[in-house]
Amino acid sequence: MSVVRHAIITGTGHAVPSRLVTNDELSASLGEDIRPFVEETLGIHQRFWCTSEESTATLAVAAARRALLAAGLSPLDVQLIIIATDTPEFISPPTASVVQGELGALRAGTFDLNAGCAGFVTALDTAWKFIRADARYQRVLVVGAYAMSKFLDVQDKKTVTIFADGAGAAVVEASDRAGVLASELFADGTMCAGMGVFAGGTRTPITHEILDDGYQNHLRFVQKYPASVNEEGWPRIVRSVLGRIGRSERDVDHWMWTQVNRSSIAAVMATLGEPMSKAHTVMGQWGYTGSACLPMALDDAKAKGLLKDGDLMVFTGSGAGLAMGCVAMTWRDTR
Secondary structure, three states: OOOOOEEEEEEEEEEOOOEEEEHHHHHHHHOOOOHHHHHHHHOOOEEEEOOOOOOHHHHHHHHHHHHHHHHOOOHHHOOEEEEEOOOOOOOOOOHHHHHHHHHOOOOOEEEEEOEOEOHHHHHHHHHHHHHHHOOOOOEEEEEEEEEHHHHOOOOOHHHHOOEOEEEEEEEEEEEOOOOEEEEEEEEOHHHOOOEEOOOOOOOOOOOHHHHHHOOOOOOEEOOOOOOHHHHOHHHHHHHHHHHHOOOOHHHOOEEEEOOOOHHHHHHHHHHHOOOHHHEOOOHHHHOEOHHHHHHHHHHHHHHOOOOOOOOEEEEEEEEOOOEEEEEEEEOOOOO
């Protein structure tokens, strides 16, 4: 009789770059007061951007080291590293290879995963399934890393006020106790042209003309995503996941949502009939950090003592693609 292998998170960590960018600074550079919308609607009060010496990999390595320390592990204890990012260190080689080398995690396999801002949830789901499927994988290091400031047009108010850099990491380990319980992924590729950095790949390589024009090599909102994408999509996917484990919204202790818009989170929590006190948010201090925002929020909640053994948590991420993912899990205190 086979024994079901579960997966739990045993260590978390995060990192932000060194350059603090305030709303006052952006208001001055853009020539208008951005604070009413950015602070009151989005909930963003500041953000951190990389310097020329900082990058996706440097942030990922720093967050990974903190997560490994929290789990009481060395890099050589890890069998797999998954980096979730859509701001890779290079087109090739993979960012995960860079991170593995910097950490000295030379017993670990590696790969990058790009699901946009749903990347961490997708990577957590993938780590869980590796652990369940193959006994060789006892410990998987999952990192969401984001350095979108490298692709911002500093005069584009629609992007420069929102996007920030950071990394969050989680050590996922095999356990005889239930941790990750259920997951679901959703995508709608008909919306892929709505937002992105559209130059630098094989369809539109970087040329002098592209650089001189300055449009496609920077992050752009081309078409506005309707509010319903998240405000209807998030409740639908979480109810589907919770239904498969026989739980309801009332059973959830902590909701972790993509940290792009506090007003959208409030609207979804109202739809679910849940208080905002259950939704941990970090965009106020760190801005929107894409695939890194969920593990950063998790690490922040853990550091503040908000998580108790047995708490039911639901992570939901969504972003460009359109890609969306949801994972429900039981938090385990491993101290």
